[in-house]
Amino acid sequence: MALPASLRVVESGARVYRRTWRGSVISTFLNPVLFLLAMGVGLGELVDAGEGISTVDLPYLTFLAPGLLAATAMQTAAGDASYPVMAGIKWRKTYHAALATPIDVRDLVVGQLGWVAIRLTFVTTVYSVIMTLFGATTLLEGMLAVPPAVLTGSAFAAAVTAYTARLDNEIGIATMFRFGILPLFLFSGTFFPISQLPDAVEWFAFVTPLWHGVALCRGIALDIGFRISPWISFAYLGLWILVGTAVAVRLMRRRLVL
Amino acid sequence: MNLVEARGLTKMFGDFCAVDAIDFIVRPGETFGFLGPNGAGKSSTMRMIGAVSPVSDGHLRVLGMDPAADGPHIRARLGVVPQEDNLDLELSVYENLLIYGRYFGMPKKVIDERVAELLEFAQLEERRSSRVEALSGGMKRRLTIARGLINQPELLLLDEPTTGLDPQARHLLWDRLYRLKQQGVTQIITTHYMDEAEQLCDRLVIMDKAKIVAEGSPRELIDRYSTREVVELRFPVDERDRAAERLEGLAKRTEVLPDRVLLYTDDADRAMVEVAERGIVPESTMTRRSTLEDVFLRLTGRSLID
Numbered sequence: 001m002a003l004p005a006s007l008r009v010v011e012s013g014a015r016v017y018r019r020t021w022r023g024s025v026i027s028t029f030l031n032p033v034l035f036l037l038a039m040g041v042g043l044g045e046l047v048d049a050g051e052g053i054s055t056v057d058l059p060y061l062t063f064l065a066p067g068l069l070a071a072t073a074m075q076t077a078a079g080d081a082s083y084p085v086m087a088g089i090k091w092r093k094t095y096h097a098a099l100a101t102p103i104d105v106r107d108l109v110v111g112q113l114g115w116v117a118i119r120l121t122f123v124t125t126v127y128s129v130i131m132t133l134f135g136a137t138t139l140l141e142g143m144l145a146v147p148p149a150v151l152t153g154s155a156f157a158a159a160v161t162a163y164t165a166r167l168d169n170e171i172g173i174a175t176m177f178r179f180g181i182l183p184l185f186l187f188s189g190t191f192f193p194i195s196q197l198p199d200a201v202e203w204f205a206f207v208t209p210l211w212h213g214v215a216l217c218r219g220i221a222l223d224i225g226f227r228i229s230p231w232i233s234f235a236y237l238g239l240w241i242l243v244g245t246a247v248a249v250r251l252m253r254r255r256l257v258l
Numbered sequence: 259m260n261l262v263e264a265r266g267l268t269k270m271f272g273d274f275c276a277v278d279a280i281d282f283i284v285r286p287g288e289t290f291g292f293l294g295p296n297g298a299g300k301s302s303t304m305r306m307i308g309a310v311s312p313v314s315d316g317h318l319r320v321l322g323m324d325p326a327a328d329g330p331h332i333r334a335r336l337g338v339v340p341q342e343d344n345l346d347l348e349l350s351v352y353e354n355l356l357i358y359g360r361y362f363g364m365p366k367k368v369i370d371e372r373v374a375e376l377l378e379f380a381q382l383e384e385r386r387s388s389r390v391e392a393l394s395g396g397m398k399r400r401l402t403i404a405r406g407l408i409n410q411p412e413l414l415l416l417d418e419p420t421t422g423l424d425p426q427a428r429h430l431l432w433d434r435l436y437r438l439k440q441q442g443v444t445q446i447i448t449t450h451y452m453d454e455a456e457q458l459c460d461r462l463v464i465m466d467k468a469k470i471v472a473e474g475s476p477r478e479l480i481d482r483y484s485t486r487e488v489v490e491l492r493f494p495v496d497e498r499d500r501a502a503e504r505l506e507g508l509a510k511r512t513e514v515l516p517d518r519v520l521l522y523t524d525d526a527d528r529a530m531v532e533v534a535e536r537g538i539v540p541e542s543t544m545t546r547r548s549t550l551e552d553v554f555l556r557l558t559g560r561s562l563i564d
Contacts, residue, residue, distance in 0.1 A: 104329070258311055
């Protein structure tokens with residue numbers, strides 16, 4: 001039986017990846033190691049030895065690791081939903097090739113996002129194992145944090161696909177990383193609780209999907225409770241995925257179907 | 259049944275009219291051409307037939323279906339060779355064909371059998387595992403055509419199939435397209451090369467500025483709009499206009515181009531004799547048969563390729 005059209009696009013993503021995985025394997029395995037080493041172990045030693053007022057009673061590495069899991073999912077998703085999408089639209093025009101077959105724009109976008117979700121599952125699982133090896137969590141706790149991390153990444157993948165659908169060149173992608181992804185990475189509760197932020201900025205952090213992703217990953221992996229109901233966070237991330245996908249399909253159609 | 263039927267087919271981009279109410283039909287088994295200069299509306303028409311570009315106005319049926327309602331069903335039975343190769347350069351020849359076949363929902367086993375035939379057809383058997391990036395322009399084009407044939411389409415759309423290829427690669431490609439025609443594959447070709455249109459097309463329409471200006475077989479069009487033979491005379495630039503004046507009335511029609519003067523006549527030898535009798539001495543002279551280029555010049559007053 002023939003696969004549904006969007007799954008055929010997922011399959012094509014996997015086949016392309018089989019040929020090109022070498023380029024991303026370093027970042028998948030090495031980045032978490034480096035980050036956990038530098039921030040978790042290196043900086044963590046200073047934090048734990050410090051005399052500041054602690055808001056959470058945990059070693060810094062343990063506090064950081066699950067948050068970094070969500071942030072890594074975001075970064076991976078932003079990369080996978082921008083450059084390859086731009087290549088499909090413009091550089092290699094492989095999307096145009098696909099659209100000459102029975103594949104429709106919706107299949108293309110949903111399939112591409114489906115493939116990103118699979119990639120995210122792989123990347124965050126690897127990350128969780130590494131985080132366990134560092135002693136930040138147990139393996140079970142680490143694995144429990146994978147689904148919310150994938151959800152976080154998928155929320156960003158949908159939004160970034162929609163954003164990329166309107167771009168003329170890669171400058172827009174670099175801008176997104178510089179002024180969107182990096183600030184979120186730093187100020188969404190990954191490295192410190194957002195209660196440390198001024199109130200206005202704190203509210204902004206609440207609105208970002210990353211904060212909810214970090215809260216879920218941390219809450220689930222460390223079993224330290226949630227500031228707001230985890231169901232709200234799950235629903236919020238789900239909403240981003242649904243709305244983001246719908247907008248991405250619409251903008252992609254406008255871009256590709258002339 | 260006609261494979262394609264268009265009546266009043268129109269494509270607008272905002273206020274710009276790319277295709278202006280054209281009518282044509284494509285019959286099973288024929289090779290049908292759209293000949294015209296760049297920007298005439300050929301590719302826009304092709305994309306509407308390919309059910310990837312919505313029709314702005316008019317009636318269009320492809321394989322008896324309406325592209326607006328049955329896009330995926332139409333595309334399942336079409337082969338498309340776009341103007342610009344859009345192969346995945348990072349992947350191998352085989353992987354490109356495999357992924358494309360999977361888009362059509364074909365089982366891998368069927369694709370593998372089909373790939374073997376197509377690689378032979380495209381003369382790429384030895385490049386099966388090569389990365390596409392390393393292929394020559396002609397090979398990429400042949401691979402794109404092979405890819406367009408993966409689903410055994412009833413109708414093959416080729417948009418400028420040989421643009422940018424060297425003469426040898428072009429002839430090889432023409433040969434392959436001719437074989438397809440013999441196998442009964444209906445083809446629609448756009449081109450701005452009149453020799454390509456003459457070589458390949460059973461029937462064609464000439465497009466200019468979003469409209470069809472003439473329709474027929476290459477032979478019919480030449481008979482209808484041009485003379486049997488053409489004498490091309492070259493003159494030094496400063497003598498050209500004066501020579502053109504003195505050539506007046508000598509042929510059925512005279513065209514003065516920037517670099518030469520064309521005399522349209524049914525008897526080139528007599529025309530040459532008369533040129534000599536009038537004491538006109540061109541730099542060089544050439545006699546040839548009329549081509550579609552002459553038809554286009556007659557209809558639009560311009561050359562196909564400026």
